[in-house]
Amino acid sequence: MPSSRTSRSSVPLTRLLPPPEPPHACFARQPVIDGSLQPLGESLSLRWRDSARRAPPPPSPYATSLLLSQTLLEAGLARRRPGCLFVEMDAPTLASPIADVLSGALGAIQLPVDVPVQEPLTRRVAQLHARGYRFALSGVVTPDDPRFAWLPMLSFVKLDATLAPVSAWAPVLRVVEQAGAVLIADRLTEPADYVRLKALGVRCFQGDLLCAPQEESPRPLPACDLDVIARVGRLLRQGAPLDALGLAAGADPALVIRLLMLQRLYAPGQLPPASLAGTLAMLPEPALAGWLHVLRTCTFDLTPSTQSWSHAVREQIYNYRARLIGARLCASPVELEAKVFDLYRRLCAREPVKSTAPLLPEGAGADPR
Structure with missing residues (x-):
């Protein structure tokens, strides 16, 4: 069972968890090379x-959700630049x-060959494009691809170098360049094709x-509480104030872990917020709704180790709040909540959170050991 003690060395409780079961899925990443030192x-x-025994899963809401969770949260891929x-x-x-999760600052939504050019999807692409989202078209083999109806809203077009005839390469390049998009020669396997392109x-x-694609299996985060996710999502749809959202989300430390990571993802370089409501305020509302989805x-059923960990974190927060009140170290409720949230951030941070002050003065009982 994970320890319920606060570490003076600021070691997050996530690192004290028993090793989780290996996930049934991993992700692969393949660089897009543009000739510079950075891809x-x-x-x-x-x-x-x-x-080796099963083909990769096709795109679907479940597969994409698992991929986004693994890459952006568990692997922290966006922070690696x-x-x-x-x-x-x-x-x-x-x-x-x-x-809505994949904002333009993070990446591009890639539209596969079988996405139909239909009015509802066109409106959706236009809506996201107007908000700064980027799109890529994959599997292009001819300059008259019907999906080129979306060309004014595309940032990238991927030419399938394996299936596209050589005679189509130049016409596709002209169409793409005239639209101001970037052409990527995809599925490249032959050196001669690279030279021609x-x-x-x-x-x-x-x-x-x-x-070749490089597989990576990140360490899983503790599983979220589905009831808490549903409650926060319901409050968000009802237009509840951020304080109410923060109060609901704070009941699940595993969700708090992710919210803190998302704050660093969508608001990089900004000072850490003083409350969970402040954390939520730094997240674009569509992205927050998307992440709850x-x-x-x-998210799967909670394991006993995750339940024990969540209980230990909640116990620490309760005890710390009581100690602060008993020691009369806070001049106002706002200061009290700020100090409590600072501890919450330390317990739920995947990386150690630097602090400029001890949790409690010597003799006030900050360390329950």
């Missing part, structure tokens, strides 16, 4: 851990709140010729 970005895909993250989304995923003026490439989709 243009990386294409992400979900893989089963026994991928890999450039634009390309995440493929099918029509149901694009129409759902899940698409580069001679035509193509500057961005992806494929096994340059780098993602977490509800890919």
Whole structure:
């Protein structure tokens, strides 16, 4: 059972958890090379851990939710500065709140071959594009692809170098460049094709010729409480104030872990907030709604170790609040909540959180050991 004690060395309780069971899925990333020292970005895909026996899952709301949770939260991929993250989304995923998670600052929503050009999806693409989201079109083989109806809203177009005839390469490049998008030669396997495409003026490439997909299995975070996620989502839809959202979310330390990570993801470089309500205020509302949808989709039953950990965190918060009140160290309720939330951040941070002051003065009982 994980310890319920606060560590003076600021070691997060997440690191004191028993090793979790290996996830049934992992993710793969393949760089998009643009000739510079840094890659243009990386294409992400979900893989089963026994991928030698099973084909990778096709895009779906569940698969995309699991992929986003693994890459952006558990692996912290966006913080490694890999450039634009390309995440493929099918029509149901694009129409759902899940698409709101991948803002333009993080990556590009990749539209596969089987996404139909229909009015509802066109409106959805236009809505997201107007809010600064980026889109990539994959599997292009001809310059008259019907999905080019979305070309004014595309940032990237991926030419399938394996299936597209050589005669179509130059026409596709012209159409894409005239629209102001970037052409990426995808699924590149032959050195001769690389030479021809580069001679035509193509500057961005992806494929096994340059780098095969690299699989990665991040350490899972503790599972969220589905009831708490549902409660926070319901309050958000009802337009509840941020204080009410923060109070509801604070009941689940595993959700707080993710909210703190999302604050750093969507508001990088800003000072840490003084409350959970302040954390929520730094998240775009559509992205927050999307993440609640993602977490509800890919969260499984709580394990005994996660339940014990959550109980230990809640016990620490309760005891710390009582000690602060008993020692009369806070001049106002606002100061009290700020100090309590600072401890909550330390307990739920995946990386140690620097602090400029001890939790309690010597002799006030900050360390329950």
